Amino acid sequence: xxxxxxxxxxxxxxxxxxxxxxxxxxxxxxxxxxxxxxxxxxxxxxxxxxxxxxxxxxxxxxxxxxxxxxx
Amino acid sequence: xxxxxxxxxxxxxxxxxxxxxxxxxxxxxxxxxxxxxxxxxxxxxxxxxxxxxxxxxxxxxxxxxxxxxxxxxxxxxxxxxxxxxxxxxxxxxxxxxxxxxxxxxxxxxxxxxxxxxxxxxxxxxxxxxxxxxxxxxxxxxxxxxxxxxxxxxxxxxxxxxxxxxxxxxxxxxxxxxxxxxxxxxxxxxxxxxxxxxxxxxxxxxxxxxxxxxxxxxxxxxxxxxxxxxxxxxxxxxxxxxxxxxxxxxxxxxxxxxxxxxxxxxxxxxxxxxxxxxxxxxxxxxxxxxxxxxxxxxxxxxxxxxxxxxxxxxxxxxxxxxxxxxxxxxxxxxxxxxxxxxxxxxxxxxxxxxxxxxxxxxxxxxxxxxxxxxxxxxxxxxxxxxxxxxxxxxxxxxxxxxxxxxxxxxxxxxxxxxxxxxxxxxxxxxxxxxxxxxxxxxxxxxxxxxxxxxxxxxxxx
Numbered sequence: 001x002x003x004x005x006x007x008x009x010x011x012x013x014x015x016x017x018x019x020x021x022x023x024x025x026x027x028x029x030x031x032x033x034x035x036x037x038x039x040x041x042x043x044x045x046x047x048x049x050x051x052x053x054x055x056x057x058x059x060x061x062x063x064x065x066x067x068x069x070x071x
Numbered sequence: 072x073x074x075x076x077x078x079x080x081x082x083x084x085x086x087x088x089x090x091x092x093x094x095x096x097x098x099x100x101x102x103x104x105x106x107x108x109x110x111x112x113x114x115x116x117x118x119x120x121x122x123x124x125x126x127x128x129x130x131x132x133x134x135x136x137x138x139x140x141x142x143x144x145x146x147x148x149x150x151x152x153x154x155x156x157x158x159x160x161x162x163x164x165x166x167x168x169x170x171x172x173x174x175x176x177x178x179x180x181x182x183x184x185x186x187x188x189x190x191x192x193x194x195x196x197x198x199x200x201x202x203x204x205x206x207x208x209x210x211x212x213x214x215x216x217x218x219x220x221x222x223x224x225x226x227x228x229x230x231x232x233x234x235x236x237x238x239x240x241x242x243x244x245x246x247x248x249x250x251x252x253x254x255x256x257x258x259x260x261x262x263x264x265x266x267x268x269x270x271x272x273x274x275x276x277x278x279x280x281x282x283x284x285x286x287x288x289x290x291x292x293x294x295x296x297x298x299x300x301x302x303x304x305x306x307x308x309x310x311x312x313x314x315x316x317x318x319x320x321x322x323x324x325x326x327x328x329x330x331x332x333x334x335x336x337x338x339x340x341x342x343x344x345x346x347x348x349x350x351x352x353x354x355x356x357x358x359x360x361x362x363x364x365x366x367x368x369x370x371x372x373x374x375x376x377x378x379x380x381x382x383x384x385x386x387x388x389x390x391x392x393x394x395x396x397x398x399x400x401x402x403x404x405x406x407x408x409x410x411x412x413x414x415x416x417x418x419x420x421x422x423x424x425x426x427x428x429x430x431x432x433x434x435x436x437x438x439x440x441x442x443x444x445x446x447x448x449x450x451x452x453x454x455x456x457x458x459x460x461x462x463x464x465x466x467x468x469x470x471x472x473x474x475x476x477x478x479x480x481x482x483x484x485x486x487x488x489x490x491x492x493x494x495x496x497x498x499x500x501x502x503x504x505x506x507x508x509x510x511x512x513x514x515x516x517x518x519x520x521x522x523x524x525x526x527x528x529x530x531x
Contacts, residue, residue: 024195024216024262033214051158051188056203060156061144063109066232068478069121069143069281070366071381071461 010034072465075265075378076517079325082313083183083270084279085122086480088333089487091112091217097308101314102489105326109491110530112500113333114508116486118432119384119449121331122184123157123201125486125505126270130166130183131333132524136438136445138164142382143201145444149394152329154365154442158201167509168192168266170518176265179258182228182251185268189213195262197254199227201274207405223253230276237298240280243310248273252312264514267320270455277305288481289336325490325515329508338456339417341469343379343387344463347432349381350415353375354493359464368463370447371395377412377447381461383482387412408458409433409447416450422469427453455481480496490515490530503529 003013018030027033052060084092095110096103105111115133117128124140135141140157147153162185167200168178171192180186180196187198189211197219199211210216227247230240248271248470255269255412282398283289284298317326333413347353354374365378372390376399387411392398401409413431421427432449435441452459458481460470472478488503492515503511513520514528523524 021212023212025212025214025218027214027217033217036217046444051160052156052203056207059203060201063229063232064143064156067276068458069382 072354073174073518075171075174077265077515078265078321078323079516080316080320081512082316082326082328083250083268083330084274084309084330085184085270085272085332086275086332086334087487088335088483089485090333091302092328092330092487092489094253095303095306098303101309101310101317102328104490105328105489108493108496108500109326109489110497110499110501112487113485113502114329114488115502115504116332116484117505118437119451120455120482120484120486121383122275125331126184127162127164127166128167129329129505130268130524131162131164132506132521133164134166134506136434136436136441138162139441139443139445141386141434141443141445141449142384144380146388146446149391149396150394150446151370151372155330156201157185159187159190159198161185161380165521167512170195170268170513170521171516174518176516177263177268178268179262179264180356181255181258181268181269181494183268184270184272194264194266195258197226197246197271198228202228203409219257220255222257223250224269226254229272232276232280233390237280237403241301242278244277244305248305248309248312252316255316256319257370259316266512272311273305274330275304275334278309278480279478282334282336284479286479287335288336293481296444299392322493325493326489327508328487328489328491330486330488331505332486334480334484335456337458337478337481338453339422339458340381340402340460340472341385341452341457342460342465342470343385343464344461345398345451345465346419346468347377348463349468352412361466362462364462373399374406376400379450379459379461380446381459383455383458385448385452385459385461387416387448387449387450389447406517413448416448416503419452419468421457423454428459428510429453450486455483457481471489492530495530501529 117125121142124135125142144154144156153317178194182199184199185201186201189196191199195347196211202209227250230243283291284296285302322334354371356369356371359368375390377389390398390399416431418428430451434445507529510520510526511528
């Protein structure tokens with residue numbers, strides 16, 4: 001884990017949205033949450049569409065086939 | 072405004088039949104206690120009795136026609152080869168947790184199909200087995216994922232059915248269920264809730280993988296086989312886990328144990344498209360390879376009147392002029408052609424000439440309202456004992472195994488339920504309908520029942 005930190009600026013409206021999405025959970029702060037999602041975003045190769053990417057859809061279809069729901 | 076007077080825990084056991092949970096209750100001490108103090112019995116599932124749409128029919132109190140959902144996948148409009156998979160975004164109707172939220176209540180909702188992508192709910196939500204993988208956002212609020220993973224590791228949505236190794240599947244099912252109950256225990260004790268609902272998909276998976284080892288009527292059953300007790304052992308394990316959960320749910324909490332449909336032995340798969348070819352309704356431009364999918368087969372559309380899809384039930388589509396891209400049935404002949412096909416489907420017999428109890432549904436007549444991409448006919452071959460193979464090129468109408476891999480069990484129309492209210496103990500067996508669940512739950516919580524829910528309050 002990194003030990004050194006710095007300050008960045010983001011719109012306060014965004015902070016409010018993040019506060020809402022971590023409310024009632026044990027995520028300790030907006031900063032730690034942002035650090036987590038930025039790390040995830042950096043590790044992703046491709047941007048994802050809303051629900052299923054082509055790859056996701058195939059994955060789900062194959063699973064549904066194996067389960068007998070579709071053929 | 073109505074006050075939320077009570078709390079309810081809804082334990083969803085995907086695919087659990089009354090023949091196991093109710094009839095063999097002597098083997099499940101916790102469930103037996105609930106049965107002997109509550110309403111219980113069979114619950115008639117939706118048409119079709121399939122995981123999607125059944126859980127949403129149950130929690131919205133609206134039938135599949137109103138929801139516009141007839142299974143996992145749907146044809147896109149009237150195209151021949153485009154389809155879409157139903158996700159949580161396909162469900163627009165309000166569910167019981169929305170009504171609970173209207174009255175200031177909170178819900179914990181775990182793995183109720185379909186709940187991917189996760190949507191905003193009054194409370195907390197973890198998505199279901201249609202989540203592509205645990206790298207995706209799968210909770211509401213989004214931060215709940217990190218909270219869960221930091222304690223329990225990645226959430227297990229389902230098991231992989233690609234292996235023939237039954238021991239591997241069984242271990243995965245137990246691991247998944249054990250982890251789910253740890254998560255449930257955590258949510259139940261740390262989050263506020265008036266409604267707590269989860270669906271355990273492991274029940275369905277263990278039945279599909281091990282039914283033939285248990286059911287003496289299954290054609291492949293062998294007395295004394297090593298997996299004979301697997302299904303009942305799993306139910307005993309669940310019974311213990313449910314007991315542990317009830318211990319933290321609170322003595323005043325109402326408990327509903329319910330399945331989305333039942334299960335029974337599979338007799339085989341009926342090759343709907345090979346049959347339509349024999350009948351002259353479906354014409355191909357090529358001789359298909361064994362097991363080819365209809366979407367990847369060259370169909371001679373200007374000569375084709377009908378084609379079908381497989382699954383636990385069959386969906387049939389007519390090729391209608393002005394509707395399908397190369398339709399041939401004249402709109403004025405549609406009803407006549409559909410009736411003729413219906414009669415022929417009902418007359419189909421089994422491989423030994425035995426009569427079948429085949430049910431054929433015309434969605435636009437059967438439902439009060441039909442929305443979305445509904446098929447022309449829905450068919451349950453031999454009361455669902457025979458699943459439908461949509462793949463073709465087998466040179467026979469009958470396959471003794473699933474066209475997409477071994478599968479010992481099919482769906483049954485009747486599921487089961489137990490409603491236990493610690494403040495009103497009764498022991499009463501009663502048949503209910505899946506549409507009765509939502510109004511009964513809202514009534515039990517002291518909330519008004521929306522007028523567009525057609526079901527009845529069954530314990531009233």
